């Protein structure tokens with residue numbers, strides 16, 4: 556009988572509860588014991604009440620709940636070795652040797668590092684007499700599996716992260732609301748959406764709402780974009796459009812890596828086109844609320860797969876990240892996916908935008 560724990564870490568996203576529910580229930584269904592680590596890595600480092608055994612009914616109704624019911628946190632201690640030593644001790648004391656982490660690239664990097672250090676951590680715990688050789692003997696390896704929970708859809712090697720479609724739906728709903736008031740007054744709205752280094756939410760919400768112009772980090776607009784944007788908007792207005800929607804990703808930049816801010820875009824529209832323009836920053840509305848059907852399905856199927864990956868893991872296997880590839884649930888090497896994701900940020904920093912788009916698996920013609 557294995558003891559398998561699940562935790563959520565980093566930014567919350569709708570669907571994380573579905574993932575926890577699926578992990579808990581499939582662990583139990585396969586005859587093992589399920590645990591939840593509360594408050595992300597904080598719970599792993601502190602232990603005690605933050606590590607709880609879960610029963611089947613403990614996760615009842617969780618599919619339709621937003622946020623993460625087991626809490627999440629950013630934990631500085633886990634970034635340092637003493638924090639990970641404390642975490643290893645807590646897992647051994649609870650008998651847990653399988654860990655499923657649902658979070659973004661930071662959380663998954665931490666999880667893989669923890670696995671790599673595992674043997675050394677246990678040796679150190681014995682040397683310092685925190686644990687006895689008998690206590691650590693059954694814990695040869697730590698199996699981990701990553702689930703990607705992020706509204707940004709910013710992880711390479713997977714088509715969708717848990718939460719991205721819920722956030723997209725929320726943005727579309729908000730833009731629909733704004734559309735009505737915008738058309739009534741013939742106004743322009745500059746709408747800022749989340750996504751950090753990733754333009755997925757901006758592009759997809761722009762496509763889904765028929766936005767006039769979109770700014771994303773991976774593909775900055777050409778020099779002199781102000782003229783191009785204004786020409787495009789004027790053309791749309793001449794065709795009878797009574798409102799203007801421009802979507803700005805929070806990480807939007809120009810080709811010199813200077814931020815393109817919503818306020819600057821508004822100034823351009825006011826000065827050049829004399830449009831009555833407002834800025835709406837959607838903020839945390841994009842994160843909250845319940846998960847859409849897609850995220851409930853994704854988190855459930857991926858949660859089940861994560862448990863299977865842990866139960867069947869061989870010591871030589873690289874840590875898996877549970878992905879979805881062309882509508883199939885797949886396993887990808889976690890380290891490679893995280894590296895590719897970090898590569899996008901690096902490519903943007905070095906102004907290699909073609910490479911950024913390539914790593915996003917999103918090549919398209921100008």
Ligand code: ADP
Pocket residue numbers: 564565566596628629630631632633634635658659660661662663664665666668
């Ligand atoms: P996300 O998982 O959404 O990318 P963060 O980057 O904030 O969010 O990471 C969440 C937590 O994961 C951090 O607070 C920290 O505890 C842990 N973590 C992130 N990066 C590392 C790392 N390189 N080594 C160890 N732990 C890390």
